[in-house]
Amino acid sequence: VETGIGALTLALVVGVLSGLYPAQIVARLHPVRALSRKTPQPGRGWLGRGLIVVQFALSAVLVVVAITMARQLDFMRTKDLGFDSDQVVLVAHKGDLNPLQIERLADEIKSRPGFVQGVTGAWPAPGFGGFSPMPIRSDENVLRTKPFYVSPNFLSVMGIEVLSGQGFDPNRPHGVLLNETAAHFFGPEDLIGRTLTGPNDEPMTVIGIVKDFHFLDMRHTVGPAFLTTSPLISKPRSRQTDQFKYTLFRLDRADLPAAVEEVKALWKRVLPEYELWGVSFLDESFAARYWEERRVGVVMGWMSAVAIAISCMGLFGLVALAAVRRTKEIGIRKVLGATTSSVMLLMSREFGWLVVAANVIAWPVAYFVLNRWLAFYAYRIDMGMGWFVLAGVGVLVVALATVSSQTWLAARTNPADALRYE
Numbered sequence: 001v002e003t004g005i006g007a008l009t010l011a012l013v014v015g016v017l018s019g020l021y022p023a024q025i026v027a028r029l030h031p032v033r034a035l036s037r038k039t040p041q042p043g044r045g046w047l048g049r050g051l052i053v054v055q056f057a058l059s060a061v062l063v064v065v066a067i068t069m070a071r072q073l074d075f076m077r078t079k080d081l082g083f084d085s086d087q088v089v090l091v092a093h094k095g096d097l098n099p100l101q102i103e104r105l106a107d108e109i110k111s112r113p114g115f116v117q118g119v120t121g122a123w124p125a126p127g128f129g130g131f132s133p134m135p136i137r138s139d140e141n142v143l144r145t146k147p148f149y150v151s152p153n154f155l156s157v158m159g160i161e162v163l164s165g166q167g168f169d170p171n172r173p174h175g176v177l178l179n180e181t182a183a184h185f186f187g188p189e190d191l192i193g194r195t196l197t198g199p200n201d202e203p204m205t206v207i208g209i210v211k212d213f214h215f216l217d218m219r220h221t222v223g224p225a226f227l228t229t230s231p232l233i234s235k236p237r238s239r240q241t242d243q244f245k246y247t248l249f250r251l252d253r254a255d256l257p258a259a260v261e262e263v264k265a266l267w268k269r270v271l272p273e274y275e276l277w278g279v280s281f282l283d284e285s286f287a288a289r290y291w292e293e294r295r296v297g298v299v300m301g302w303m304s305a306v307a308i309a310i311s312c313m314g315l316f317g318l319v320a321l322a323a324v325r326r327t328k329e330i331g332i333r334k335v336l337g338a339t340t341s342s343v344m345l346l347m348s349r350e351f352g353w354l355v356v357a358a359n360v361i362a363w364p365v366a367y368f369v370l371n372r373w374l375a376f377y378a379y380r381i382d383m384g385m386g387w388f389v390l391a392g393v394g395v396l397v398v399a400l401a402t403v404s405s406q407t408w409l410a411a412r413t414n415p416a417d418a419l420r421y422e
Helices: 002-027 031-035 046-078 099-111 154-158 180-186 256-270 282-288 291-325 327-335 340-374 385-411
Strands: 088-093 116-123 134-137 142-150 162-165 175-179 195-197 203-210 225-228 246-251 276-281
Touching (some): 046 291, 088 256, 088 282, 099 116, 154 246, 175 180, 180 203, 291 327, 291 340, 291 385
Parallel strands (some): 142 225, 175 203
Antiparallel strands (some): 088 276, 116 142, 116 246, 134 195, 162 203, 195 203
16 A cells, blocks of 8 residues: 555656646747747747656556456455355354364254254364464474364255265264375375374374365465364364364355344254354455455555546646647648648657657566565565556556647647637
């Protein structure tokens, strides 16, 4: 935001200067000379043209930045998380639940089918805190890995894909599932069935490998993780209880507000002793992590619009001054047979090149700024020069529309009026 505010402030200053330049030139004209079109020609107005180039360069930078921010936000919103976050609600409540209480909720759901597909417990849930990475050891290697203590049905409720092996088996309480990243570290070829040394020096048998899923936002790569139904493996010794901090429901109804109300009613029937603090959608919780980026994107969009408007006002003044200076030339061209469109093209071409030059300056600057910003994200879009060109063409079209509105009036001037005093 600070970069955008600085660019907009500079655009405002340059806009005022480029507006004052033609105004100051016109104010110095003698009334008689102005009426006779015998205006002085103090150079070719390189100062005014330079200011216009700077303004449109700043505008082009802001436009490209705003477009790229919007594309990155859309990419993060639509990227596959490795699990299905749609219609999953997370219940915030007082205290933690044990597996038997999760089963009571599941039994109530089965007795009232139709509004919830399932319920599961987890500590942590994807996107929410949890314990620090803990070491897993083989005979040769050690890997610090994110632990997830979950209910046996966690995979089905969350839609996490098992790539090889099997899901949780109640007959194998020390069985664990590794994600792809952890499996790749230990070598996935002969990993199923191997016994590793888990946290707290507990033995753990690899029974399956699951698809990588995002348990942090897009600023971080998917790290190694394992899932287990055993608190002995997944929790530090000081916190080895069988309780879950997070309870998640998968809804099964098009009318989501009504389904949420039914979840609240279900909770109060089954677990009235656990105060219900709130219900939130998991996909919205992930999206909320990018609130700052959305705010900056909106601000940058408005800044680019304001900067373009200021640039066009300065350009309008400069074109108006050029039209006054070239009234005699335009009149002579019209007498010699020039058409209105050819006169407009002549003047538009002169100022169009200024905007082209502005884009040539703006693109490297925008690329540098955006490359620095995108470096904060482990998962990012490819900027692609096509979007730079598209933004440049858009700015050029707006500039030419501004120029055309003034050159059309100049080109439509009657040659007799233009040459009356010659």
